[in-house]
Amino acid sequence: MRRTGILIRARRRPLRALAAAASVFAAVVAWTLVAGPTAAAAPGGDCALPRTAAHHSEGVDTWNAAFPRPSTVLDAVMIFLSFPDAVPELTPAEVTADHFPATSLFYDRASYGRFQLRAHPVDRWIPMPHRSTDYRIRRDWDANRRGGYLRDAVAAADPAVDFSAYDLVYLVADPNAPGVDADATKVVNLGTPLRADGTDLRRLVTVFEQHPPDHNVLAHETGHVFDLPDLYSRPAIGSDADWDTRVGDWDLMGSQFGLAPEPFAWHKWKFGWLEDHQVQCVFRRGTSWHELTPLETAGGTKLVVVRTGRRTALAIEARSATGNDAGLCREGVLLYEVRSNRESGEGPVTVLDGHPATSACQDGSAYPPLADAPLGAGESYAYDAGLVRVTVASHSVDGSWTVKVSEG
Numbered sequence: 080m081r082r083t084g085i086l087i088r089a090r091r092r093p094l095r096a097l098a099a100a101a102s103v104f105a106a107v108v109a110w111t112l113v114a115g116p117t118a119a120a121a122p123g124g125d126c127a128l129p130r131t132a133a134h135h136s137e138g139v140d141t142w143n144a145a146f147p148r149p150s151t152v153l154d155a156v157m158i159f160l161s162f163p164d165a166v167p168e169l170t171p172a173e174v175t176a177d178h179f180p181a182t183s184l185f186y187d188r189a190s191y192g193r194f195q196l197r198a199h200p201v202d203r204w205i206p207m208p209h210r211s212t213d214y215r216i217r218r219d220w221d222a223n224r225r226g227g228y229l230r231d232a233v234a235a236a237d238p239a240v241d242f243s244a245y246d247l248v249y250l251v252a253d254p255n256a257p258g259v260d261a262d263a264t265k266v267v268n269l270g271t272p273l274r275a276d277g278t279d280l281r282r283l284v285t286v287f288e289q290h291p292p293d294h295n296v297l298a299h300e301t302g303h304v305f306d307l308p309d310l311y312s313r314p315a316i317g318s319d320a321d322w323d324t325r326v327g328d329w330d331l332m333g334s335q336f337g338l339a340p341e342p343f344a345w346h347k348w349k350f351g352w353l354e355d356h357q358v359q360c361v362f363r364r365g366t367s368w369h370e371l372t373p374l375e376t377a378g379g380t381k382l383v384v385v386r387t388g389r390r391t392a393l394a395i396e397a398r399s400a401t402g403n404d405a406g407l408c409r410e411g412v413l414l415y416e417v418r419s420n421r422e423s424g425e426g427p428v429t430v431l432d433g434h435p436a437t438s439a440c441q442d443g444s445a446y447p448p449l450a451d452a453p454l455g456a457g458e459s460y461a462y463d464a465g466l467v468r469v470t471v472a473s474h475s476v477d478g479s480w481t482v483k484v485s486e487g
Contacts, residue, residue, distance in 0.1 A: 123348065123358025126384035128392055128419040135308035137427045138390075138419035139349045145281070146306040147246045149186065149194040150351050155247035155301075158236045161204040162211035165256040169290060174251060175200040177290060178297040185298045185331075188402045189342050190352045191377040196301070199245065204253070205235050211258030216287060218262040225267065229283060233273050242275040247304055249297070251286040263287045264296060266303040295335040307332050307346055308423030326430045327449030329398075329413060333428075334445035339407035343428065344374050344382035344396040345417055358382045364487035368472075371412065371480045373399035385467055385484065390420040393462060395469060397480045398453055408440035411453025412471045412480050414460055433460055456480075 130138025142148055157178075159171045179198040186196050214228045215221060232250045233242075242248065252259050264287050272279035284300050303309075310333035314320035328337035330346065347353045357380055361367050372379030374396050383395040394415050400407050414431040421427040433454040438447035454460055459470040472481040 123355045123360050123382065123384060125362050126358070126360035126386045126392055127348075128386075128390055128417065131390060131420045133420050133422045133425075133427070135303070135306055135423040135427075136419050137308065137345065137349070137417050137421070139345070142349075143306050147304065148350065149190065149196070149305050151193075152195045152197060153246040154197050154199060154244065155249055156240055156242070156245040157198055157200040157249045157251055158232065158240060159201060159204050159251050159253070160207050160232055160235070161253045162207050162209070162256045162258070164210040164212060164258070165253055167204050167253045168255050169253075171200055171202055171204065174254065174290065177288065177292045178249075178286075182297045182301060185295065185340075185403055186301075188375075189347070190350070193352050194350070196247075201236070201239060203239075205239060207231055207235055211252070211256035214258060216252075216258055216260045216263050218260065218265075220263060229267065229269075229273060229285075233275050233280065237275050240276075242280060243278040247284065247301070248280060248282075249284045249286055254288060254290045254292075259287045259289075261287050261289045261293070264293075264300060266300050293335060295331050295340055298340070299331050299335040302332050302342070302346075303423075305350065307342075307349075308421075308427050310428050312424060312426065321446060323446035324449075325426055326415070326428055327446035327452065328408065328444055329415070329430050329449070329452070330428070337445045338440060338443055338450065339398060339404045341375055341398070341403040343394070343415065345394050345415075345428070347374075348382060353381050358384060361385045361484050361486070366483060366485045369395075369482045369484065371395070371397040371482055373397050373401065373478050375399055375402040375404050376478070379479065383482065383484065385486070387416075387463070390418060392417045393467065393469075395482060395484070399478060406443070408444055408450040409453055411455045411458075412469070412482055413453045414462070414469060431460060431462065433458060 127140040128138045129140045130136045147153055161167050183196045186194055208231055215224050267283050267285055269281050272281040288296055310326045311322045323334045326333035328339045330343045331340035348358055359369055359380055369383045374381055385393040387393055394417055396413055398413050399410050416429045418427050430449055430452050432449055432452045434451045437451055439451035441447050444450040454471045456471050456474040459468055461468050468485045470483040472483055474480050
């Protein structure tokens with residue numbers, strides 16, 4: 080399953096051009112950029128983009144209560160489904176090992192130990208009433224057939240599973256059944272929930288992976304359960320365009336095969352894995368200095384945000400080759416744009432390429448042109464027609480990066 084997108088270049092922000100004339104408005108709206116002798120850096124609250132009606136909005140000012148928040152412990156049941164037209168060649172334990180403990184370990188590392196995903200696999204195959212081929216399983220699945228599959232799966236599992244005891248439900252199909260299509264693995268959001276054990280089931284993860292599965296696939300789909308958007312873009316049918324041009328290897332919600340799958344600092348802030356004091360908001364014109372510690376390690380400042388509009392921001396973080404990012408191609412300071420009014424798959428995040436003339440890691444990167452996107456010591460990036468300049472002043476032996484942000 081490929082995860083990909085289209086690079087959108089920085090554009091001039093009309094709000095900044097109007098800022099000098101908007102002094103009254105600026106007194107009311109905290110994010111408006113006003114003239115001043117130096118840039119002010121404050122905790123992240125002033126730069127928390129508002130959550131909008133967009134599907135999986137990147138807004139961080141409030142949490143969408145329709146989704147479970149990965150802040151402490153969540154329990155997931157894994158239900159293994161067999162079909163009359165195939166005898167499972169694997170045991171449930173073998174299929175479980177395809178996904179756990181790897182998925183739990185990914186989130187444990189990403190959350191700095193703040194979140195625990197506990198898997199509860201059913202220890203037997205549960206038979207479905209129809210052949211796998213009868214369900215016509217596909218990525219773009221007929222809604223009626225998909226609905227029938229979900230109803231059959233929940234009804235078949237209900238005698239063996241207390242659905243009220245779990246926060247997440249993984250419906251795992253026999254990977255060797257003839258009608259199973261691995262590209263159909265996804266989270267299904269139900270407008271009208273299914274009901275079982277006195278519980279409304281509004282969100283189900285349908286797993287159709289082959290054995291062994293795609294890398295990080297369940298971590299990616301679980302991210303949707305936590306209200307994260309797809310950061311790739313899906314080309315038109317028949318197009319040979321690359322899917323990964325928006326964020327490349329960065330963040331598993333882009334490419335689950337990426338060399339740097341650690342969630343963006345923005346997503347960690349959204350989940351509450353980062354405190355507001357670990358996010359510095361730049362909200363006045365001038366110059367500010369920031370010391371960023373690597374995103375993959377606990378403690379310190381993780382994110383600098385330049386608010387660029389009502390629903391847009393420039394995000395700055397440091398990435399290092401450790402933890403979930405042990406295989407990343409290039410360490411450094413990563414810049415990306417965030418838009419809280421863009422739908423999942425429609426470009427809510429775009430990584431800015433610090434080295435647009437070069438590529439890296441041709442053999443392993445999901446999208447080599449962005450594999451070397453981070454800035455190194457002594458390098459700068461001019462954003463928004465030069466109105467914002469981000470300069471990496473130094474890289475310390477302890478791993479921290481000193482960054483200067485100049486505006487105006």
